Amino acid sequence: MLGDAVYKRLRLSNATVMASDISITEDWLEYGDVRDFISIRKQIVNFKPNLIINLAALTDLEICEVAPENCWLTNALGAENLGLISEDLGVPYVYISTAGIFDGELETYNDFHVANPLSVYAQSKYYGEQYVRSSVKKHFVLRAGWMMGGGPKKDKKFINKIYQQIRAGAKELYVVDDRLGTPTYTIDFANGLCNIVESGLYGLYNQVCGGEASRFDVAQEFVRLLGLSNEINVKIVPSDHFNLQYFAPRPASEKLVNLKLNQRGLNLMRDWKVCLHEYAEVFKVDRIGGVG
Ligand SMILES: NC(=O)c1ccc[n+]([C@@H]2O[C@H](COP(=O)([O-])OP(=O)(O)OC[C@H]3O[C@@H](n4cnc5c(N)ncnc54)[C@H](OP(=O)(O)O)[C@@H]3O)[C@@H](O)[C@H]2O)c1
Incomplete structure (x- = not known):
């Protein structure tokens, strides 16, 4: 999801990018496994980067609960492996963390609130965050919220689940x-x-869209943007309705606020409704090409 947007953004600035993934879904990707220190180190060293961005993760919370070992190896050891390589090469390192590291006892979390991760996924991401912050001098840790992007083919999360x-x-x-x-x-x-990278202001940043939402708000807005409000009824259910399907623990609230980005004049995130309006266009096009 994010790799697609980051790759395209970097190419716009004429950067030379080596992009890797364990699943090769694009001709601009090459194979790379963040769990395998020796081979990923060789790839990176050969490329001689001046920036390393780690977007690799297992992001399915239920898979992380049932396959915790792979979750720890990918999300925690992977973060550590690329961190060691960044330190060794002396280049800045970007690591993406998640709003899911909080326990939901508060309603809104800023960059300084203390985490208490509930799920295996969140624990592994929090480990990665802590490792990077304590061991990699030139680090940027960016915390994201409910990710949306990549369209019908790459979006693995809520918007595409609703769309499907x-x-x-x-x-x-x-x-x-x-x-x-x-x-x-x-x-x-x-x-x-x-x-943020261009600013050179290393550190940890919450980086989410403006506004706040429940899953219901997002679904209802998405259906409205697709012009389907009269045809589709969005019904509210309590979260225990999905206990069997979504059994990983999730916080009641994982709302973030971009306190540091705002204060430093670095917040480029638009309101989520503006972004969803733009994003919904991709699905409208898919519908025309699909079932209509
Ligand atoms: N998605 C969210 O809602 C969300 C929210 C907050 C933060 N984040 C963070 O944002 C970052 C980007 O995630 P995303 O949203 O773009 O999810 P994504 O689309 O699942 O991207 C993660 C990519 O990493 C790949 N991967 C898995 N194991 C790997 C390994 N051992 N070595 C190399 N690549 C591996 C995945 O391949 P497979 O598809 O084959 O597994 C996938 O292509 C991650 O750090 C994630 O934790 C995501």
Whole structure:
């Protein structure tokens, strides 16, 4: 999701980019596994980068609960591996963390609030965040919220899950309103990432879209933007409705505020509704080409 936006943003600035992933879905990607220190080190050293951006992760919370070892190796050891290489080469390192590291006891979290991760995914990401902050001098740790981006083919998260139900003909969508967060558009996040890196102001930053939302708010707005409000009913259900499907613990609120970015004049994130308006266009085009 994010890799697509970051790659395209970097190419716009004429950067020479070596992009890797464990699944090769684009001709601009080469194979790379962040768990494998020796081979990823060789790839990176050969490329001679002046910046390393780690976007690799296992992001499915349920998979992380049932396969914790791989989750720790990818999200925590992967963060450490690339951190060691960055330190060794003396180049800045960008690591992406998540709003999911909080326990939801507060409603809104700024850059300084103390984390208490509930799920295996969140624990592994928090480990990565702490490692990078304590061991890599030139670090940027950017915390994202509910990611949206990549369109029908790459978006693995909420918007595309809703869209795939619509595409399959659903006339009723069941969505929770007791989970709060801040949508985070990959295009804005990639712009912000470059802006923060160019500032040279190392450190940790919350970076989410403006505004706040429940899952219900996002689904309802998305259906409205697709012009389907009269055809599709978005029904509120409590989160225990999905206990079997989404069994990983999730905080009641993972709303972030970009306190540091605002104070430093580095906040490029637009309001989530503005971003969703832009993003929905991709799905409208897909619908015309799809079931209509
Ligand atoms: N998605 C969210 O809602 C969200 C929210 C906050 C923060 N983040 C963070 O944002 C960053 C980017 O995630 P994303 O949203 O762009 O999710 P994504 O689309 O799943 O991207 C992560 C990529 O990493 C790949 N990967 C998995 N294991 C790997 C390994 N061992 N070596 C190299 N690549 C590997 C994944 O491949 P496979 O698809 O084959 O697994 C996937 O292509 C991650 O650090 C994530 O934790 C995401």
